[in-house]
Amino acid sequence: MNADACVPEIEIAGVTKQYGNAQTVLESIDLIVAKQEFLGIIGPSGCGKSTILKLIAGLAIPNSGTIRVDGMTPQNARETISFVFQDATLLPWRTVKENIGLGLELERIPKNRRENEIAALLELVGLKNVARAYPRELSGGMKMRVSIARALATNPRLMLLDEPFAALDEMSRDHLNEEILRLRAEQNWTAVFVTHSVSEAVFLSDRIVVLAPNPGRIHAEFRVELPAPRTSAIRNSREFDAIVARVSHTLRETLRP
Protein backbone atom coordinates (compact mmCIF):
# COMPACT_ATOMS: atom_id res chain seq x y z
CA MET A 1 0.00 0.00 0.00
CA ASN A 2 1.40 3.43 -0.84
CA ALA A 3 1.44 6.36 1.57
CA ASP A 4 -1.44 7.92 -0.37
CA ALA A 5 -3.86 5.28 0.84
CA CYS A 6 -3.56 6.74 4.34
CA VAL A 7 -4.84 10.17 3.32
CA PRO A 8 -8.51 10.43 4.25
CA GLU A 9 -10.84 11.55 1.48
CA ILE A 10 -12.14 14.51 3.52
CA GLU A 11 -10.69 16.27 6.56
CA ILE A 12 -12.71 19.05 8.14
CA ALA A 13 -11.08 20.67 11.16
CA GLY A 14 -12.52 23.42 13.34
CA VAL A 15 -14.75 24.76 10.59
CA THR A 16 -17.11 27.62 11.31
CA LYS A 17 -19.36 29.18 8.69
CA GLN A 18 -21.40 32.34 8.74
CA TYR A 19 -23.05 33.99 5.73
CA GLY A 20 -22.36 37.73 6.00
CA ASN A 21 -23.36 38.98 9.43
CA ALA A 22 -26.18 36.50 9.88
CA GLN A 23 -26.29 33.90 12.65
CA THR A 24 -23.49 31.32 12.63
CA VAL A 25 -24.61 28.44 10.42
CA LEU A 26 -21.96 25.90 11.38
CA GLU A 27 -19.78 25.94 14.48
CA SER A 28 -16.60 23.97 15.21
CA ILE A 29 -17.18 21.17 12.77
CA ASP A 30 -14.58 18.37 12.93
CA LEU A 31 -15.19 15.52 10.57
CA ILE A 32 -13.03 12.96 8.82
CA VAL A 33 -14.35 10.83 6.01
CA ALA A 34 -12.29 7.83 4.94
CA LYS A 35 -11.73 6.92 1.33
CA GLN A 36 -14.63 4.85 0.01
CA GLU A 37 -16.69 5.48 3.10
CA PHE A 38 -20.40 6.21 2.67
CA LEU A 39 -21.26 8.95 5.15
CA GLY A 40 -24.87 9.95 5.78
CA ILE A 41 -25.69 13.39 7.20
CA ILE A 42 -29.05 13.98 8.80
CA GLY A 43 -30.46 16.86 10.81
CA PRO A 44 -33.36 19.29 11.02
CA SER A 45 -33.93 21.67 8.16
CA GLY A 46 -31.73 24.77 8.30
CA CYS A 47 -28.99 23.16 10.43
CA GLY A 48 -26.38 23.55 7.69
CA LYS A 49 -26.37 20.20 5.86
CA SER A 50 -26.24 21.73 2.38
CA THR A 51 -23.65 24.22 3.60
CA ILE A 52 -21.34 21.37 4.64
CA LEU A 53 -21.55 19.90 1.13
CA LYS A 54 -20.91 23.32 -0.42
CA LEU A 55 -17.86 23.79 1.80
CA ILE A 56 -16.48 20.39 0.80
CA ALA A 57 -17.07 21.21 -2.87
CA GLY A 58 -15.38 24.60 -2.56
CA LEU A 59 -18.64 26.39 -3.45
CA ALA A 60 -18.59 28.14 -0.06
CA ILE A 61 -15.61 29.30 1.99
CA PRO A 62 -15.35 28.68 5.76
CA ASN A 63 -14.82 31.65 8.09
CA SER A 64 -12.35 29.62 10.09
CA GLY A 65 -10.90 26.12 10.12
CA THR A 66 -9.57 24.00 7.28
CA ILE A 67 -10.97 21.59 4.73
CA ARG A 68 -8.91 19.10 2.74
CA VAL A 69 -10.18 16.81 0.04
CA ASP A 70 -7.72 14.06 -0.79
CA GLY A 71 -5.06 16.21 0.84
CA MET A 72 -5.86 19.25 -1.33
CA THR A 73 -7.90 22.40 -0.94
CA PRO A 74 -11.46 21.90 -2.18
CA GLN A 75 -10.70 24.23 -5.11
CA ASN A 76 -7.76 22.12 -6.21
CA ALA A 77 -9.75 18.90 -5.72
CA ARG A 78 -12.67 20.12 -7.81
CA GLU A 79 -12.06 17.78 -10.73
CA THR A 80 -12.43 14.77 -8.46
CA ILE A 81 -15.77 15.88 -6.96
CA SER A 82 -19.31 15.51 -8.33
CA PHE A 83 -22.34 17.19 -6.79
CA VAL A 84 -25.88 15.83 -7.14
CA PHE A 85 -28.47 18.45 -6.18
CA GLN A 86 -31.93 17.92 -4.77
CA ASP A 87 -33.57 18.97 -8.04
CA ALA A 88 -32.25 17.10 -11.02
CA THR A 89 -31.37 20.49 -12.68
CA LEU A 90 -31.40 19.05 -16.20
CA LEU A 91 -31.25 21.28 -19.25
CA PRO A 92 -34.76 21.04 -20.75
CA TRP A 93 -33.61 21.59 -24.33
CA ARG A 94 -31.15 18.72 -24.19
CA THR A 95 -32.03 15.05 -24.52
CA VAL A 96 -31.15 12.52 -21.81
CA LYS A 97 -27.97 11.60 -23.69
CA GLU A 98 -26.99 15.22 -24.18
CA ASN A 99 -27.58 16.02 -20.52
CA ILE A 100 -25.42 13.10 -19.41
CA GLY A 101 -22.69 14.12 -21.86
CA LEU A 102 -22.56 17.75 -20.72
CA GLY A 103 -19.54 17.38 -18.43
CA LEU A 104 -17.70 15.33 -21.05
CA GLU A 105 -18.31 18.04 -23.66
CA LEU A 106 -17.03 20.69 -21.27
CA GLU A 107 -13.91 18.57 -20.81
CA ARG A 108 -13.61 18.43 -24.63
CA ILE A 109 -13.64 14.64 -24.75
CA PRO A 110 -13.74 13.61 -28.44
CA LYS A 111 -17.16 12.61 -29.78
CA ASN A 112 -16.38 8.90 -30.23
CA ARG A 113 -15.17 8.43 -26.71
CA ARG A 114 -18.02 10.55 -25.39
CA GLU A 115 -20.59 8.38 -27.17
CA ASN A 116 -19.04 5.23 -25.71
CA GLU A 117 -19.01 6.61 -22.20
CA ILE A 118 -22.59 7.87 -22.46
CA ALA A 119 -23.72 4.45 -23.70
CA ALA A 120 -22.06 2.75 -20.72
CA LEU A 121 -23.66 5.23 -18.29
CA LEU A 122 -27.12 4.80 -19.85
CA GLU A 123 -26.73 1.07 -19.35
CA LEU A 124 -25.51 1.55 -15.77
CA VAL A 125 -28.48 3.66 -14.67
CA GLY A 126 -31.01 1.74 -16.78
CA LEU A 127 -31.98 4.54 -19.17
CA LYS A 128 -30.99 3.08 -22.54
CA ASN A 129 -34.52 3.15 -23.87
CA VAL A 130 -35.04 6.86 -23.15
CA ALA A 131 -31.65 8.11 -24.43
CA ARG A 132 -33.30 10.46 -26.92
CA ALA A 133 -36.15 11.64 -24.69
CA TYR A 134 -36.33 15.14 -23.21
CA PRO A 135 -36.50 15.78 -19.44
CA ARG A 136 -40.20 16.79 -19.62
CA GLU A 137 -41.03 13.27 -20.83
CA LEU A 138 -39.43 11.59 -17.79
CA SER A 139 -40.71 10.67 -14.33
CA GLY A 140 -39.04 12.18 -11.26
CA GLY A 141 -37.09 8.97 -10.64
CA MET A 142 -35.79 8.91 -14.21
CA LYS A 143 -34.69 12.55 -13.99
CA MET A 144 -32.71 11.77 -10.86
CA ARG A 145 -31.06 8.85 -12.68
CA VAL A 146 -30.01 11.21 -15.47
CA SER A 147 -28.64 13.59 -12.89
CA ILE A 148 -26.67 10.80 -11.22
CA ALA A 149 -25.36 9.52 -14.56
CA ARG A 150 -24.23 13.06 -15.41
CA ALA A 151 -22.41 13.26 -12.06
CA LEU A 152 -20.75 9.88 -12.67
CA ALA A 153 -19.68 10.81 -16.21
CA THR A 154 -16.70 12.79 -14.99
CA ASN A 155 -15.44 9.74 -13.07
CA PRO A 156 -15.53 11.30 -9.58
CA ARG A 157 -13.63 10.08 -6.56
CA LEU A 158 -16.08 11.86 -4.29
CA MET A 159 -19.84 12.10 -4.73
CA LEU A 160 -21.72 14.75 -2.76
CA LEU A 161 -25.46 14.10 -2.78
CA ASP A 162 -27.88 16.67 -1.36
CA GLU A 163 -31.25 15.01 -0.64
CA PRO A 164 -31.33 13.62 -4.17
CA PHE A 165 -34.42 11.47 -3.65
CA ALA A 166 -36.45 13.76 -1.38
CA ALA A 167 -39.09 14.42 -4.04
CA LEU A 168 -39.65 10.77 -4.94
CA ASP A 169 -42.24 8.30 -3.74
CA GLU A 170 -41.00 5.67 -1.31
CA MET A 171 -40.82 2.82 -3.83
CA SER A 172 -38.71 4.77 -6.32
CA ARG A 173 -36.55 5.99 -3.49
CA ASP A 174 -35.92 2.50 -2.13
CA HIS A 175 -35.10 1.27 -5.59
CA LEU A 176 -32.65 4.12 -6.30
CA ASN A 177 -31.04 3.57 -2.90
CA GLU A 178 -30.22 0.03 -3.96
CA GLU A 179 -28.93 1.31 -7.31
CA ILE A 180 -26.68 3.86 -5.62
CA LEU A 181 -25.07 1.14 -3.52
CA ARG A 182 -24.58 -1.04 -6.59
CA LEU A 183 -22.92 1.84 -8.47
CA ARG A 184 -20.73 2.62 -5.50
CA ALA A 185 -19.62 -1.01 -5.26
CA GLU A 186 -18.68 -0.94 -8.96
CA GLN A 187 -16.91 2.40 -8.93
CA ASN A 188 -15.54 2.77 -5.41
CA TRP A 189 -16.18 6.47 -4.90
CA THR A 190 -16.52 8.06 -1.48
CA ALA A 191 -19.98 9.47 -0.72
CA VAL A 192 -21.39 12.16 1.52
CA PHE A 193 -25.15 11.85 1.37
CA VAL A 194 -27.51 14.37 2.96
CA THR A 195 -31.05 13.21 3.68
CA HIS A 196 -34.13 13.90 5.78
CA SER A 197 -35.00 10.22 5.89
CA VAL A 198 -33.64 8.14 8.75
CA SER A 199 -34.32 4.83 7.02
CA GLU A 200 -32.59 6.04 3.86
CA ALA A 201 -29.56 7.15 5.90
CA VAL A 202 -29.40 3.80 7.69
CA PHE A 203 -29.82 1.75 4.53
CA LEU A 204 -27.05 3.59 2.66
CA SER A 205 -24.48 4.66 5.20
CA ASP A 206 -21.43 3.14 6.82
CA ARG A 207 -21.67 5.96 9.32
CA ILE A 208 -24.30 8.61 10.10
CA VAL A 209 -23.63 12.06 11.50
CA VAL A 210 -26.57 13.75 13.21
CA LEU A 211 -26.45 17.56 13.18
CA ALA A 212 -28.18 19.82 15.69
CA PRO A 213 -29.32 23.32 14.72
CA ASN A 214 -28.65 26.92 15.89
CA PRO A 215 -25.77 26.88 15.34
CA GLY A 216 -25.28 23.75 13.24
CA ARG A 217 -22.97 21.32 15.00
CA ILE A 218 -22.32 17.61 15.24
CA HIS A 219 -24.64 16.15 17.84
CA ALA A 220 -24.01 12.42 17.50
CA GLU A 221 -22.47 9.78 15.27
CA PHE A 222 -23.54 6.22 14.53
CA ARG A 223 -21.66 3.44 12.84
CA VAL A 224 -24.08 1.31 10.86
CA GLU A 225 -22.97 -2.30 11.17
CA LEU A 226 -25.34 -4.00 8.77
CA PRO A 227 -24.16 -6.95 6.69
CA ALA A 228 -22.99 -6.31 3.12
CA PRO A 229 -24.21 -6.36 0.44
CA ARG A 230 -27.26 -4.43 1.58
CA THR A 231 -30.30 -5.75 -0.18
CA SER A 232 -33.92 -4.69 0.13
CA ALA A 233 -34.44 -7.61 2.59
CA ILE A 234 -32.31 -5.77 5.15
CA ARG A 235 -35.07 -3.20 5.55
CA ASN A 236 -37.23 -5.91 7.11
CA SER A 237 -34.64 -7.01 9.65
CA ARG A 238 -34.71 -6.37 13.39
CA GLU A 239 -31.21 -4.89 13.34
CA PHE A 240 -32.31 -2.37 10.72
CA ASP A 241 -35.34 -1.32 12.78
CA ALA A 242 -33.20 -1.06 15.90
CA ILE A 243 -30.72 1.33 14.27
CA VAL A 244 -33.52 3.40 12.73
CA ALA A 245 -35.12 3.71 16.18
CA ARG A 246 -31.84 4.85 17.77
CA VAL A 247 -31.10 7.43 15.07
CA SER A 248 -34.70 8.72 15.13
CA HIS A 249 -34.53 9.12 18.88
CA THR A 250 -31.29 11.09 18.61
CA LEU A 251 -32.71 13.24 15.84
CA ARG A 252 -35.67 14.16 18.04
CA GLU A 253 -33.23 15.20 20.78
CA THR A 254 -31.78 17.84 18.46
CA LEU A 255 -35.20 19.51 18.18
CA ARG A 256 -35.60 20.06 21.92
CA PRO A 257 -34.88 23.63 23.01
Ligand SMILES: Nc1ncnc2c1ncn2[C@@H]1O[C@H](COP(=O)(O)OP(=O)(O)O)[C@@H](O)[C@H]1O
Ligand atom coordinates in the same frame (compact mmCIF):
# COMPACT_ATOMS: atom_id res chain seq x y z
N1 LIG B 1 -26.03 31.63 0.43
C1 LIG B 1 -26.58 31.88 1.62
N2 LIG B 1 -26.66 33.14 2.12
C2 LIG B 1 -27.18 33.39 3.32
N3 LIG B 1 -27.70 32.46 4.12
C3 LIG B 1 -27.66 31.19 3.70
C4 LIG B 1 -27.12 30.83 2.44
N4 LIG B 1 -27.21 29.48 2.29
C5 LIG B 1 -27.80 29.03 3.40
N5 LIG B 1 -28.08 30.04 4.27
C6 LIG B 1 -28.67 29.90 5.60
O1 LIG B 1 -27.87 29.00 6.33
C7 LIG B 1 -28.67 28.14 7.12
C8 LIG B 1 -28.35 26.69 6.80
O2 LIG B 1 -28.74 26.43 5.46
P1 LIG B 1 -28.52 25.03 4.75
O3 LIG B 1 -27.08 24.69 4.78
O4 LIG B 1 -29.18 25.11 3.43
O5 LIG B 1 -29.31 24.06 5.74
P2 LIG B 1 -29.97 22.62 5.48
O6 LIG B 1 -29.43 22.10 4.19
O7 LIG B 1 -29.60 21.81 6.67
O8 LIG B 1 -31.45 22.84 5.43
C9 LIG B 1 -30.11 28.54 6.88
O9 LIG B 1 -30.52 29.39 7.89
C10 LIG B 1 -30.04 29.26 5.55
O10 LIG B 1 -31.07 30.21 5.47
Ligand SMILES: [Mg+2]
Ligand atom coordinates in the same frame (compact mmCIF):
# COMPACT_ATOMS: atom_id res chain seq x y z
MG1 LIG C 1 -30.32 21.54 2.41
